[in-house]
Amino acid sequence: MKNIYSILFIALGLFSCQQEEITAEDHLISYDIEEVPVTxxxxxxxxxxxxxxxxNIEEVPLAGHYLNGDEEAMKQHILWADSAAIDYFIFRYSYPTVNADNDILSAFLNQNTDSLLNFALRYNFAQMNLTKENTLEGQGKKEDFIQSFKDMIPYFDQPTYQKVDGKYVVNIIAANQFYCDSLELVYHELREEMSALGYDLYLTGEQTGWTPPARFEHYYFNALDAVTFTNMFNNAWYDRHVFxxxxxxxxxxxxxxxYMDKEGIELIPTVAPSINPKISNPNASTYIIERDTNFFWSILNVAKKNIGPSRTIIVNSFNDWNFNTQLEPADSYGSSSLQLLRNQTKKN
Known part of the structure; x- marks a missing residue:
């Protein structure tokens, strides 16, 4: 028996020596990304x-190191975004309220006097401290949650608030961690009360990164209109980095x-021109995606290939310098990211 195994091992060794070296091009998903024309x-x-x-930030922003809510910086940001034909900014809206959020929103409304951009809100419920054991209803916060949307009405009433099919767009951060006893009922009551006031909602759930959709579908089905994956790039898988x-x-x-076939939920692709997780966490084991024209071109065309009914693409981000995902111009690359975004998403 030992001789038989020895012969097999020798044969396998000889066979393996005769094989050609495996390269990246042999990978299952090694294929070219094709351009999707902007029709x-x-x-x-x-x-x-x-x-x-x-x-740890190495890039030098052309607008300088501004404070949150700085109106001169916001004025410049609106002009830059308009030059790239960005349609709307998406601002965080926290419950309970956070001063920095309010300052940024106020600066935008004060400086967007020519209505160059629209805007929408990203609902942040992190301070509610929800867990599977301490749910929204269990903490008696369901009415607070619904009231926080009613508190958004002054923003909804702004002529530049972003809509999809006449519905008011609100993103929900970490929607896959919105722990409720009856999630469908909570969203149903929210929509019902807001509709009674004349404000139909278009709710997009943000999930940190991609997972197989069945893993979190129970947080989205009969609840949301769309799903997006906020962070596409912060991972330590070598093959995902290369391809x-x-x-x-x-x-x-x-x-x-x-999502569409099972529940009629839209997928909204989220892209970024680059990412460096080590700025915020120098010990991060995840890969850096350098700012590269070919990469951003590729990722934008993948987004266009997989666009949903509203034809929406989200960019993360306009100004997150702590992860180097910003579109905002810097000394080293100027406005090249903004220009590429415009060329790939607008006809003119």
Whole structure:
């Protein structure tokens, strides 16, 4: 018996020596990304974040190191975004309220006097401290949750508030962690009460990164209108790093069909021109995606290939310097990211 195993091992060794070296091109998802022509404008939203200027940031913003809510910086940001044909900024809206959020929203409304951009809100419920054991209803916060949307009405009443099919767009951060005893009932009551006031909602659930859609479908079905994956890039998988556009293409195709076929929920692709997780966490083991024209071109065309009914693409972000995902111009690359975004999403 030992001789038989010895012969098998020798044979396998000889066979393996005769094989050609395996290269990256042999990978299952090694294929070229093709350009999707812009035959109709895409709607582009950009996340606008609260910034804390880390000493690890190497890029030098053309607008300088501004404070959150600085109106001169906001004025310049609106002009830059308009030059790239960005349709709307998406601002965080926290419950309970956070001063930095309010300052940024006020600066935008004060400086967007020419209505160059629309805007929408990203609902942040993190301070509610929801867990599977301490749910929204269990903490007696359901009415607070619904009231917080009613508190948004002054923003909804702004002529530049973003809508889809006449419905008011609100993103929900970490929607897959919105722990309720009866999630469907909570969303149903929210929509019913807001509709009674004349405000139909278009709710988009943000999930940090891609997972197989069945994992969190119970947080979305009979609840949301759309799903997006906020962070496409912060991972430590080598093959996903090397073939990131192709990986996202496969993920988005599968998720788009799954959500739409089963529940009529739209997938909204989220893209970024680059990312450096080590700015915020120098010990991060995840990969850096350098700012590269070919990469951003590829990821935008993957997004266009997998677009949903509203033809919306979200960019994360306009100004998150702590992860180097910003579109905002810097000394090293100027406005090149903004220009590429416009060229790939607008007809003119």
């Amino acid at each position: 109709e404008d895409y709607t582009v939203g950009a996340l606008y974040v609260v910034n804390n200027w880390s000493s 990131l556009p192709q990986s996202l293409d496969q993920h988005w195709q599968y998720s788009k069909d799954y």
